[in-house]
Amino acid sequence: xxxxxxxxxxxxxxxxxxxxxxxxxxxxxxxxxxxxxxxxxxxxxxxxxxxxxxxxxxxxxxxxxxxxxxxxxxxxxxxxxxxxxxxxxxxxxxxxxxxxxxxxxxxxxxxxxxxxxxxxxxxxxxxxxxxxxxxxxxxxxxxxxxxxxxxxxxxxxxxxxxxxxxxxxxxxxxxxxxxxxxxxxxxxxxxxxxxxxxxxxxxxxxxxxxxxxxxxxxxxxxxxxxxxxxxxxxxxxxxxxxxxxxxxxxxxxxxxxxxx
Numbered sequence: 323x324x325x326x327x328x329x330x331x332x333x334x335x336x337x338x339x340x341x342x343x344x345x346x347x348x349x350x351x352x353x354x355x356x357x358x359x360x361x362x363x364x365x366x367x368x369x370x371x372x373x374x375x376x377x378x379x380x381x382x383x384x385x386x387x388x389x390x391x392x393x394x395x396x397x398x399x400x401x402x403x404x405x406x407x408x409x410x411x412x413x414x415x416x417x418x419x420x421x422x423x424x425x426x427x428x429x430x431x432x433x434x435x436x437x438x439x440x441x442x443x444x445x446x447x448x449x450x451x452x453x454x455x456x457x458x459x460x461x462x463x464x465x466x467x468x469x470x471x472x473x474x475x476x477x478x479x480x481x482x483x484x485x486x487x488x489x490x491x492x493x494x495x496x497x498x499x500x501x502x503x504x505x506x507x508x509x510x511x512x513x514x515x516x517x518x519x520x521x522x523x524x525x526x527x528x529x530x531x532x533x534x535x536x537x538x539x540x541x542x543x544x545x546x547x548x549x550x551x552x553x554x555x556x557x558x559x560x561x562x563x564x565x566x567x568x569x570x571x572x573x574x575x576x577x578x579x580x581x582x
Contacts, residue, residue: 323386323387323388323415324384324385324386324415324416324418324420325385325386325393325413325414326382326383326384326413326414326415326416326422326569326571327382327383327384327385327413328380328381328383328410328411328412328413328571328572328575329348329352329368329378329381329382329408329410329411330378330408330409330410330411330575331348331377331381331407331408332377332408332447333372333373333374333375333378333555334375334377334407334447334556335407336348336351336374336375337374338373339368339372339373339381340371341353348372348408349368351404351405351408352366352383352404352408353365353366354403355399355400355401355403355408356385356387356396356400358399358400358403359389359391359395359396359399359403360385360387360389360391361389362387362389364385364387365385365386366383366384366385367384367385367421367422367423368381368382368422368423369381369382369383369422369426369429369560369563370423370426370429370512370563372560373514373555374555375447375554375555375556375558376555376558376560377558377559377578378560378575379559379560379561379575379576379577379578380430380560380561380562380563380574380575380576381560381563381575382426382563382565382571383422384416384420384421384422393412393413393414393415394413396410397410397411397412397413411575412572414570414571416569416571417569420565420569422563425565425566425569426511426564426565427510427564427565427566428492428508428509428563428564429508429509429510429511429512429560429562429563429564430493430507430508430560430562430563430564430574431506431507431508431512431558431559431560432504432505432506432507432558432577432578433504433505433506433507433518433521433553433557433558434448434449434450434502434503434557434558434559435449435450435451435452435502435503435521435525435557436449436450436451436452436501436502436580437452437455437503438451438453438501439453440453445580446556447556448556448557448578449556449557449580450521450553450554450556450557452525452528452529454528454529454530456498456525456528457527457528457529457530458496458497458498458503458528460528460530460534461496461503461505461524461525461527461528461534462495462496463534464523464527464534464535464536464537465495465524465537466494467534467535467537467538468491468494468520468537469491469492469493469494470490470491471488471489471490471491472489472490472541473487473488473541474487474513474516474541475487475544475545475546476541476543476544476545476546476549477513477516477519477520477540477546477549478513478514478515478519478546479513479514479515479519479546479552481514487513487544489509489511489512489516490509491508491509492508492510493506493507493508494506494507494508494520496524496528499579499581500581502579502581503528504577504578504579505517505521505524507520517558518552518553518554518555519546519549521553522549522550522551523536523537523540523549523550524537525553526550526551559578561574561575561576561578562574562575
């Protein structure tokens with residue numbers, strides 16, 4: 323039987339999602355907890371592998387198990403065996419043709435920026451801190467150049483293993499709420515570090531260090547060295563994954579909103 327699960331985690335103390343020979347990972351902890359409920363070893367497949375320090379409120383995972391368990395048993399039993407920084411939010415049996423990664427149609431990330439003169443002790447691992455006042459209008463104008471289908475070679479990590487760099491951006495919004503800025507990015511899929519690279523470019527424009535049109539120049543160049551600093555992982559959240567309606571899955575996780 324195939325089971326789909328919605329997972330939330332604080333990525334601060336993890337070496338990313340993917341299981342490794344050494345280091346604490348979300349996948350490793352999750353598989354250990356689920357195996358105790360299933361009473362056999364199993365493998366998780368996720369919608370999007372997150373890097374070290376990246377958080378998720380709406381990660382989607384699937385597992386295959388011959389164990390007959392009620393959805394509540396998967397949730398409660400696994401959560402009882404998970405560390406406090408990972409929680410399963412929902413679980414449901416699903417068709418065998420469902421695949422957490424390949425069935426996904428859209429993925430939604432939110433990048434949270436604390437825009438104040440001094441660092442925060444409480445939000446140091448939850449947001450990106452920027453002391454220079456950011457101009458949202460300039461950032462919004464710059465973001466327009468990235469919408470649609472493009473070659474995002476300028477916005478991928480050197481170690482990115484994707485077969486091709488073409489992705490489709492459906493939404494790229496920049497909104498200020500008091501001392502916080504939120505960058506919401508929705509695409510069919512993402513390259514390694516793509517959202518963090520986009521955030522870094524928009525932040526540079528917001529500081530006034532580059533014109534809004536510079537974003538189009540960076541995109542057209544297809545050269546990662548032109549796009550500047552990759553923004554830190556601390557502000558990044560995977561908040562939702564969209565699937566065809568026939569699977570009947572929940573809409574996604576909660577949107578990080580730290581107020582004004």
